[in-house]
Amino acid sequence: MKNINVRQRTYYSNRDIKKSDYRYVDIFEYSQVEDDPIRISKTRNGKEKLTIPAKKVMNDKKSRLYFDLLLKGNFGEGDYFLSLTYSDKYLPASEEEAEAQMKKYIKDLRKEAKKRGIKTLKYVYITEVGKVRGRIHHHMVLQNCLPRDVVEGLWSKQIRPFHPEREMIGWCNAKKIQVTGPDFMIRISKYLSKDPAGKKRWKQSTGLVLPTTTKADKICSAKQFEQMSLFGNNFELEKFVKKHHRGFVIMEATKELNEFTGKWYVRLQLMKKALWKKTMAICEAREKVKLEQAQEKFVPYVPEYKINGVQGVLW
Template sequence: MIRRKRTRYTDLDYEKLQKRVEESELTLNEIEKIIDATTNSIYETKTITAGPIREVEICPIFLKKDIPDELRLKRTKEAQKNLNNKNAVKYFVRKSNSNFGEGDYYITLVYLNKYIPKNYDEARKHVRNYIRKLNRIYKKQQVQNGIPEKKCKNIKYMFVTEISQEGKGRYHHHILMNSVLSMETVEDAWEYGRRNNIRKIYPDDLHITGLAKYLSKDPKGKKRWGCSKNLKEPILTRSVSKFSKKKINDMSKYQDLIEHEMEKVNPGYKFIDAKVFINTYNGKPYIYARMRKIKE
């Protein structure tokens, strides 16, 4: 059996395949259960955990020599830009969910006419100085509470600087921030405007996915974002043995099974929703599901 498998794949491709299944401790014979012989593809399950939200993506991956022609097509610059933007939004949403939640702040900072920045660099400088000012206040507060200066923490934040292309094109900033300072202190520290908006975050079933998508989408204007260095990253794991070929095909045909199977392999999480896409070139299903951690 081992010799026959080696003849079906190039040495390089086979080594890559073996490396992908090692973490699941699959034997070479067990690989046969997950390989799709009609397309020389295997299904990979990607699990992304961001705070209480868990996303599961199941899609076919191909050995190098068997990549379908449509996957070899070179993307146009516009298509690549759209893909980059899509991935950037996903990352922003996942990082937001990983670090902020109930009681934290959603802040919008605006400008008085006399302080409107000339360009993005100046606007970014303003928000950076604002964060530094808040960190100084926070550090002073911690020292007063008996925390040694070397052990003082910084504020956690993510900010989006936006300039609208509708009419005047005014700059403003959106910020997600942990609520370690009072709302009054946070508002008073911004010296360039007076009609600011500071609200507490109240998550829903998808935590703060909706808010993060709103902040990161760019339908008409320009947006750029930054964040503090003390944030958690979303946790990504990959597996080629979590679901068998048969299980994946059954879930794509009978979508009621997705909820059962997702909760079965993700104990402690409650199913929210799922989508199934069928690739028009190879007829293979792609499954995307979202779940939320059950509160203890």
Template sequence: MRNFVREKKIYCGENYMEVDLYSLSEYQLEKKKGKRSKKKYVSLPKQEKMNDKNARRRFIQLAETNFGQDDIFLSLTYKDIYLPKSYDDAQREIRNYLRRLKDRMKSQGVEEELRYIVVTSMREPRGDDKGVRYHHHLLLSCGLDRDMIEDCWRRPRRKGQKKGDLIGYADSKRIQEDINAGILGLANYLAKHTSYKRKWSCSKNLERPFERTNDHKYSRKRLIQYALNPYDIERWEKIYPGWTVADKDFGIEAKYNDFTGWAVYLKLRRKIKNKLLE
């Protein structure tokens, strides 16, 4: 039975793409050799624990598809007095926060929809801690300035108060894209950081990444050649014009399996044109 090399491109928005190159048998092929597949949307991982490598990868793809330059990365913590007693309490608190954001957007005349991914982190008690410590990280697009976003991390106002009590620390920053950091660096941090247990959820209006496959571009001989010398960035830039490796340390991976042979995985980012040279 003959083997083929499949190229699978996973498109995540306009500026980020992942490429998988791997062998599979004629029996495994869904389409006849030489045919290019139709667009197929990537299924999302369950919005729970990110303890599976494929689930973490899907999380990164979703983040790359929907967030980027000038969107917001927000971290929210709790004062001891307001520390949630359970995960459900923490989720209730973050839902209330998102509702306050929507109210602030409406009062400010913001017409765009709120888009977000929220990761809730849980650290087991240690030292003088009396319970699980919770905090939240959000990738956010809402049309509000950072001061307004941070100011919504408050409890409802009580009688005689101009503003409700701050729940904890709120720290936001604008996402700045470059080759080695930006949204990919943040998504990798959220997906891989292991000192906390993490669960995540997202707004329903996010765009999903999609994939296409091609079964005639690479030969097995060429795949082996590339897998044995995978870190030739100039070569990948020639094969995929207009793209470069997104992460110099973790953007290229070559693996060997006794059953399927070699496979290569690439994380690519679209090259940014220098406007001064145009």
């Protein structure tokens, strides 16, 4: 047991580790066949680099983890979550046509942003084929730098050249992201990366804060790892985080089986304590107002979130 190497692989939502508010930590017994959740490459100076999964297919763990960290590192409360659909008249015949339409839409958004002195537009969007009717539609997370009516109104097509009249090509609903729990962004991440009927890919703007990763060997003893992985000892998990990730709190701790090695590994989802306190304060203040309003109207009060889990509506 003394010769077993316990490795820690940490994934950060920001390449500047000190500015990273979110972390994923995998703890496992290291062997020659290592199940890295995301492909790792080396730069010229020997540093490790976290690269975008080549296919960007949303039905595997590699893409899901990278996509989750990408959203958390770039978007938050007040940004827009968009659902974009097509009317029968403008329904694209293929995903290629839909992608071409999204490029036009993003071009119009950038043009409006430029008029307001905004140089960069941050976004991530997904093209999806519906399970039931097979209709192509999009979901987008967009930086809040434009008025909501402008964002929705640009999902349209110019009727005649050099004329301002435009016709909506479908339905566009932009909603502001609200804090509904400590880790509110994971609700959006899980919704966007749910199992699709076919392929489901994401596209992202340039200039986004990209995730990164580090590794550390002999991070703990084999006995401590056994207690964390086999018995789910919360005391040992908290002790581990306090030592190696000071200033962070555990949002979720799971035990998973490595399909390649057949061994258990522990995955921790961490959130910076200062951000956790801030989101909790927002939620508690909002709940207090709702409780007061309910008491005034004699309406039964139902809480919308839980402290130890993400609960409530998406917005």
